[in-house]
Amino acid sequence: MSAQPVIRFDDVYKSFAEQAVLAGLSFDVPRGKTLAIMGASGSGKSVTLRTIIGLLAPDSGRVMVEGRAVAEMNAGELSEMRRTMGYVFQEGALINWLSVGENIALPLRENTDKSDEEIRARVQDKLDAVHIPDAWDKLPSEISGGMKKRVGLARALVTEPEIILYDEPNAGLDPEIARSINSTIRELSETLNVTSIVVEHRLDCVRRVADEVLFLHAGKALIQLPPDEFFSSDHPRLQRFFGTHPETQNAPTP
Ligand SMILES: Nc1ncnc2c1ncn2[C@@H]1O[C@H](COP(=O)(O)OP(=O)(O)O)[C@@H](O)[C@H]1O
Ligand SMILES: [Mg+2]
Structure with a gap:
């Protein structure tokens, strides 16, 4: 018997006008674990986080927090859930x-x-x-x-909070500050058993904080693997992403 995941996406679809952003996204985050989400700019990473706090509702499929569908919560239940959640x-x-x-x-x-x-x-x-x-x-x-x-x-x-969602906590920061923020994220998950999702481009951050990495592509989880396997994957889409995304190079920005 496996424990109920803290966060679960079950075949989630979300479009804006004609644009399909999430198209069958499914994943789980178990208690105390940190999931990193990577993906091209505009692939729906922030939209994913916003559906978890109930700022956006899916068109179909379910986003569950602690076993309960966020879209079915009334205002009182939603604010109660948000009290257990931090959002960066x-x-x-x-x-x-x-x-x-x-x-x-x-x-x-x-x-x-x-x-x-x-x-x-x-x-x-x-x-x-x-x-x-x-x-x-x-x-x-x-x-x-x-x-x-x-x-x-x-x-x-x-x-x-028991759940923390980080949306690019290191974007635009120099490597030294980024390292200290990464340590804080790691510390929280290890000492307080916080469950988290980190949207992040930097490989050093992802390596340091993530238990698993999900790559969002065409509205779906293209791949979800522990960091070592993720970074050694020879999937052509990932190769292209690592090869071309400037922030994955970890070069100090001028
Ligand atoms: N509230 C909204 N209304 C219309 N379009 C939106 C809205 N939120 C996000 N989008 C669109 O959805 C796509 C994914 O956005 P986002 O999740 O912010 O991407 P990212 O992966 O860079 O975080 C983008 O094309 C964005 O313009
Ligand atoms: Mg974003």
């Missing part, structure tokens, strides 16, 4: 007029009835965890891109 947005999505500390506190203020004191302690704990202990009073406009990514990560962690 590709675009950062910090609120410009709130300090770093208040940006991170937001999910707690909106979704819990914790006291101000509890919230302050929790936020400081997450600032420490992403290695920016003194950033509370800064405004988003005053901090670097790498620091913004860390703030986004801290905000995703602040509710101490």
Whole structure:
């Protein structure tokens, strides 16, 4: 008997107007595991993550979280599910007029009835965890891109979620910061048994954090394998992707 996966895609289809983005996508993520999703730009990686938090509904097929179909949840159930989930947005999505500390506190203020004191302690704990202990009073406009990514990560962690979805957490970061973010992702999965999906182009990141790698192509999982087998695959589509995708080369960007 196998345990119920934390996240399950069962033959999911999603189109926008004439454009089929997901076309029969199926995969499972078991508890405590990290799945990396790779694929060309525009292949539907962010759409996949958005269907998990219920920001998009599939046209057909089912997206299940802890055995329950997200599209069938009512508003109360959906917000309850989101409380167990952290989401690191590709675009950062910090609120410009709130300090770093208040940006991170937001999910707690909106979704819990914790006291101000509890919230302050929790936020400081997450600032420490992403290695920016003194950033509370800064405004988003005053901090670097790498620091913004860390703030986004801290905000995703602040509710101490059981599931974390990372949308290109390392895009545009220099290798040193990327390595430290990767370590944080790995640490969370190992120490807290968090279940995660990481959308990522960089091979070094994927190697470091993923238990399995899924390659999204033509709306489906072309292949899903442990990193070693994935990277040694001689599948022509993967060869082409590794050969041509600039971010997979791991060269420092000028
Ligand atoms: N809300 C939306 N409305 C219309 N088209 C969308 C929407 N979200 C995504 N798309 C389209 O779906 C395709 C996949 O997008 P996305 O998942 O963001 O790709 P990526 O793999 O780069 O993350 C793109 O062509 C994008 O333009
Ligand atoms: Mg994307």
